[in-house]
Amino acid sequence: MEVEVKFSVEGFEEVEKKLAETGKFVIEKEEEDLYFNSPWRDFRKSDEALRIRKDSEGVTLTYKGRKIDKETKTREEIKLKVEDFDNCRRILEKLGFTPVRWVKKRRRIYQVGEAVVCLDEIDGLGKFVEVEIESEDVEGAKKKVFEVARSLGLEGESIRKSYLEMLENL
Numbered sequence: 567m568e569v570e571v572k573f574s575v576e577g578f579e580e581v582e583k584k585l586a587e588t589g590k591f592v593i594e595k596e597e598e599d600l601y602f603n604s605p606w607r608d609f610r611k612s613d614e615a616l617r618i619r620k621d622s623e624g625v626t627l628t629y630k631g632r633k634i635d636k637e638t639k640t641r642e643e644i645k646l647k648v649e650d651f652d653n654c655r656r657i658l659e660k661l662g663f664t665p666v667r668w669v670k671k672r673r674r675i676y677q678v679g680e681a682v683v684c685l686d687e688i689d690g691l692g693k694f695v696e697v698e699i700e701s702e703d704v705e706g707a708k709k710k711v712f713e714v715a716r717s718l719g720l721e722g723e724s725i726r727k728s729y730l731e732m733l734e735n736l
Contacts, residue, residue: 568630568643569707570698571715571724578674578685581695584718589678597621599669600655601730605662615728616663618654625651630728638711639726640704669729681714688729690736695720 575581585591602616603609609616615630624647631642648654659665674685684696697714701707715724727735 567634567640567702567704567707568698568700569704569711570639570696571637571711571720572639572694572696572726573715573720573722573724575693575695575720578693578695581683581685581718581720582674585676585678585683588717589676589683592675592677592682593623594672594674595622597671597673599671599730601666601669602658602663603666605664610731610734615730616658617669618648618651618658620651625649625654627654633726634704635708636726638708638724639728640708643700667730667733669733671729678714678717679710681711683714683718686729688733691729691732694725694729 597619598621599617599619604616613632615628617628619626619628627646627648629644633639633641655665670689672687676683676685681697681699684698686694686696688694695715695718697711697718697720699707699711
């Protein structure tokens with residue numbers, strides 16, 4: 567399971583200063599995500615997601631299941647590395663999946679213990695910080711992601727909407 571919390575921020579300066587003290591810089595990259603809708607059920611209504619991501623590390627097809635709680639974006643996530651973005655897109659379209667929207671971001675990734683912290687600049691949306699842990703111990707991971715978020719000065723209610731949902735609601 568992917569256990570994740572997200573917060574909107576004005577700037578990354580304070581968060582990055584704290585990350586430099588407690589975490590380890592991993593990579594900076596640009597990600598381009600193309601989201602699809604299903605011919606069998608509307609993912610907007612079922613709270614699922616299917617996307618192809620391309621970045622400097624390659625191409626990944628990802629399915630995200632429904633969120634399972636009211637505090638976080640915790641959900642099943644299944645990832646598959648693929649060789650070719652265009653062919654993956656063609657296969658999905660041949661099967662009836664329809665492209666919905668591109669989400670483009672610049673992302674700086676840090677590691678803090680077992681948590682991954684992403685500093686995201688989303689085209690057309692703004693700046694966000696995500697803290698996530700992949701774990702089958704959902705309750706334990708939730709405690710840890712909120713602890714890391716608090717240690718970075720991220721307070722208040724986390725954002726449960728995906729970047730896609732946020733862009734669709736503009």
